Amino acid sequence: MVFLLGNLLHATGQRITKSDTLIEKKQQLQLYKHTSIISRDTIVFLLDTVGEKRHKNNSKNASKFYNSLKQGANKRKFTKELYNLFFISPDKLNPTDTIKTERSETAFVQYQGKTIRNITVRVLEPFGPTLYDTTQIATTWIETTGxxxxxxxxxxxxxKLLRINEGDAVDPYNLADNERLIRQLSYIKDAYFRVVPVYGSHKLVDLQLWVKxxxxxxxxxxIGSLTSTDFEIYSRNLYGLGHEFSNSIEIDTxxxxxxxxxxxxxxxxxxxxxxxxxxxYQNxxxxxxLQLDLDRSFATYNTKYAGGFTLSKTMRSDEIQKDDPIINEIPxxxxxxxxxxxxxxxxxxxxLFARxxxxxxxxxSSxxxxxxxxxGATLNQFFHxxxxxxxxxxxxxxxxxxxNLIYNFGRTEDIPYGSLAQITMGYEDREYSHRNYLGFDFQKAIYLRxxxxxxxxxxxxGGYFNSKRFEQGVLLGQSKFFSRIRNLGPLRLRNFADLKYTLGIRRFPEEFISLISDTGIRGFSKEDVIGTQKLVLNLETVAFTPYTLGxxxxxxxxxxxxxFIGSNQKNILKEKFYYGLGFGIRLRNENLVFKTIQLRLAFYPKAPSDFNQFEYQISGEERPxxxxxxxxxxxxVPFE
Known part of the structure; x- marks a missing residue:
């Protein structure tokens, strides 16, 4: 049925994708003995199940449970309100692994070279309508108030954020890039373009941007401890103009x-x-x-120029920048x-499609x-x-x-793959010396079908050459991985792994790396576990559920x-070894700009004697x- 509907819409010139199709005018679609009337401004969600095995028994059991629960809740207004607030039927979620099914340009290739006559934008409210079904409405008082x-x-x-104008020719690369950029805005849940052929013309099309x-x-x-708390309130879209404003208060008695x-x-x-x-401003x-930043990035395939400017005044700090490889006690x-x-x-x-x-x-920079x-000439060189x-x-x-269901909880995610080869050269004018820099960086991502x-x-x-002596160098190797989605009843499981090796070469005496959270073992805050060489492996299994709370x-x-961490003079596998084990819960509402709420419990069986072996934390985490x-x-090349 999905195949026939896709062919029919394709034949009428409509855009057909894995997730949704917009149909403006009422159309009567005869599919075998079933007739569906699709009304104006309705999006039909066509679930992509290519290569996925359905677990019919699990789906039927879950549907029976939720149907009986819903029928019972609908008997009273109060329980109906609670049901709408806390539960979503698995049939409406049904997340699948779609990584192999659609490249970002696929939907636009058939319109390549045609002229864009009009560009229109439609914005959907945070609660109620979705890009899959615009007929939905906010039902609870929380949603309507929101x-x-x-x-x-x-x-x-x-x-104004689009790099596309009326009168331009359709460029699949540019459309896909612009769609991705709008979708990645911190205050947008999802976005996509629909290309609509102009009736009676073979050269003109209209472009519609749908935004949620x-x-x-x-x-x-x-909450890090009983004596330490950080609280932040922010807006990611002030006045509807995309302005961002945040205020954070830290308390540590x-x-x-x-x-x-x-x-x-x-x-x-x-x-x-x-x-x-x-x-x-931070105090x-x-x-x-105090810091001012201006930035223009290489945002799309057609962006020719980029640049940036930063000016900052640091009146007091124990580090030059976050995660500095130094230990310093002087402000x-x-x-x-x-x-x-x-x-x-x-x-x-x-x-094909490679940018x-x-x-x-x-x-x-200075x-x-x-x-x-x-x-001095050889004293605290990091502060020259x-x-x-x-x-x-x-x-x-x-x-x-x-x-979907990689770093987010169901929203569309754009997964890049390809390569980057880069050579960086430079010159540093220092307080007591001059030296040259040379660095190489190669990155590659692949998808195993x-x-x-x-x-x-x-x-x-990378590193510096000072009078033909190689110094303050670093060798970095990294490999990251995530698996396909696997089904376990109503759960969707995905595995992640990150292996990273860092070697410091003739670093300054005051420079070190550590195993603290951001670059080592999560929750590990022992800053005096340091070295000039480390090997870290992070493993994680995530179980996405169909359950909701508020x-x-x-x-x-x-x-x-x-x-493993230690000096650069020995085999890294013979250096000090630490590890942490734990589990936690993440909560996220994709209709809100809230950070992912995370509760983590961790145990560190092998830790320094003065470090607490048990750790808990409640925090808000940005999307990876x-x-x-x-x-x-x-x-x-960073030494981290």
Missing amino acids: NKLHNTSRKNHLR DQFSWGANMK EKDQKYGYTGKYKIRNIRKSFIDASFT TYEKSV LDFNYGNVWFGRSYKVESGK RKLYLAGRI RKFYERPEV NNTHYLASLSLSQIQYYKS QSRTYFFNRLAI GFRFAFYTFADMG KFSNFSVTQPDV
Whole structure:
């Protein structure tokens, strides 16, 4: 039936995808003995089940349970309201692994070269209608109130974000890139283009952008201990213009400065220049900072120019930047400035849908200290005043698949695969010396069709040449993986793995790396477990469920993190070994801009004697991001 409906819509010139089809005029579709009337502005969801085995018995059992529960709840108004608030039928969720079924350009290829006559935008409210069914309405008082409080994304704002104009020829690459960019906005749940042929013309088409908003206000709380709490309230879409504003308060009664504040404001796409501006003010026990950022990225395949500018004043901090490879107890006071510019050139590729480009970029950055540890020619070299001049030459080839249930809870995810080869050269003017920099970075992601698994691999090496001596070098190797979706009753299971090796080569004496959470073992906060070489393996299994609580979807996860760390003089497998085991719950409502709420319990059987073997945390986590082979400002290979 799905196949016949797809052929019929394709024959009428409609766009047919794995997930949805819009039909503007009423059409009567005769499918064998079944007739369906599809009304105007209705999206029909066609479930892609290619290569997936249905577990019919499990589906029937789950449907019976939910149907009986729903029938009982509908007998009273109060219980009906509770049911609508807390439960979603598995039939409406039915997530599948679609990574192999559709590349991002597929739906637009048949219209290539045709002229865009009109571009229209339609924005759906956060609660009620979906891109799969626009006839749904908000039913609970929470949903209706949320829609009233929400600032709907302004259509004109979304139009200005597009790199497409009326009168342009249809370019499948450009349409797919623009669709992806709108979908990745922090205040958009999902988005897609529909190309509509103009009646009576073989050369003209109309372009429709359908957008599903997220409720733009959010809050986040992180409880690390009984004496430490962080609270944040933010908006990702002020006035419906995409402006972002956040306010964060930190409380730690064990610190000298018990209260701290961080405020950020971001303006998107200033005067349709595609330049974003953000301003940050921070005054916490960790640091006091003022910072201004301007940024224009290589956002689409057709973007020729990119660049950025940063100016910051740090009045007090124990580190230069987050996860610095140093241990420092003296408050720092310094200024930092950075500017970069890049140009891209299209390169023909023999692969279908492959975006291949050559990039040239240059960067100048400078840091000047006013308060710092005592320095000398060979003393505390990490804190020397310096000016960096860097240039890079990069060749990138990117393609995209669409999928779901990877890092999110059902929304469309764009999975990049391809490669990036980059060489970076530069010169550093230091306070007591001058030296040259040379670095290589190669990244590649592949999709194995037979097993439906995804691998990302990276190998990078870089360092400085000071009077022909190689110093402050780093060798980095990484391999990341996620598996296909597997069914276990109503659950959908996916496995993740991340293996990373870092080797420091003739680093400065004050430089170290550690196993703290972001770059090692999650929840591990022992900062004096350090070295110049480490090997870390992070394993995780996530079980996506069909259950909801107040509109929040549930996912359970278990993890095992292991790490070796020590000097660079011995085999890494003979160095100190630590590991952590744990499990947790993640909750996310894709209609809200709230961060993923995470409850984690962890156990560290092998840990330093003065470290608590049990750890718990309630926090809000940002969505993980794919390594997408995008080219940004030239930089050195990180030592982390």
